[in-house]
Amino acid sequence: MPESNSLATLPALGFLTDLDESARTRLAAAGRVRSLPLGEYLVTQGESQAHHLYLLLSGTLAVSCHAGSQTVELGTIAPGETVGEMNVIDPKHASADVVVTAPAVVWEITKTAFDAFLHEDTKQGLLVMQALAVMLCRRIRKSSDRMLHQAEAQRAYYEWVD
Amino acid sequence: MSATTFNTLPPVGLAAGLADAERARLWTFGDVISHDRGDALVKQGQPQGFLHVVLEGELRVHVTSEEALVTLGYVEPGESVGEMGLLEDVEAGATVVANSPSQTWAISRERFDAFVAAYPAVAVKFLREIAILLARRLRKGSERLLDSTEV
Secondary structure: OOOEEOOOOOOOOHHHOOOOHHHHHHHHHHOEEEEEOOOOEEEOOOOOOOOEEEEEEEEEEEEEEEEOOEEEEEEEEOOOOEEOHHHHHOOOOOOOEEEEEEEEEEEEEEHHHHHHHHHHOHHHHHHHHHHHHHHHHHHHHHHHHHHHHHHHHHHHHHHHHO | OOOOOOOOOOOOHHHOOOOHHHHHHHHOOOEEEEEOOOOEEEOOOOEOOEEEEEEEOOEEEEEEOOOOEEEEEEEOOOOEEOHHHHOOOOEOOOEEEEOOOEEEEEEEHHHHHHHHHHOHHHHHHHHHHHHHHHHHHHHHHHHHHHHHHOO
16 A cells, blocks of 8 residues: 655745745645555556546656557656646546656645645635646646657658558 | 637636637636637647637648648637647647638736636636646547557
């Protein structure tokens, strides 16, 4: 069973970078810290029971999604990056698997606790929302680039086959 | 045909979750712009500094490469383009032209920042709607990526 405990405060990492210390301390108390061994699944594609936002504090995670026998590696998550931000903003079934590839420590918060934080401190909540939206923008751009490359590769392949 | 006069953001799309008074406040930070058919609102590869919400008419989104022009879709009243430009310095990934005489409500990144500073509580709600839209777009992108790998 993974250990769990709380942290006095959270480091100014990732989407917390612009938050003041008291906000990070309140967030730390509203969530909990978990240590995850190699190979453990943090998120399983298709699951919908828990809506959590995770911040990776140390270790590495790998993200992939599958359909039938096909698996697509979507990338890796490094410390300071988050998992589940879409899930707390717009709850749906998890769209990918997230697995531990180097022993990891994550901080997690439930959607309910996250919403309460946004609600009770407008200024800090705004900074969090802005940071999450910017992160989504970057992911969209990465995914569009990827699709473009794939389309180009496919076209090159068909031209070659012709 | 004379264009309709608008004096607040319609309660749909990104503004659906805002109260009447909140939409009226946000409205004053942007401007209504009229576009003739064929006018380009956004040009692929150029800095994208405005969010446009369509009030009337229809926009067409397309990308051009060396060989082809590909239409990605159409934007109808209540829908928007350029959300990412409010958050970051980005180059437009596509061109957006008016497909019929259109009116949009447009807000620049600078004016949006002023709105955020003036009305942070409303801005959180609006940003949340933007984030939801972006999350849905990202999910659709991943699904498409998965589809395209199935041979």
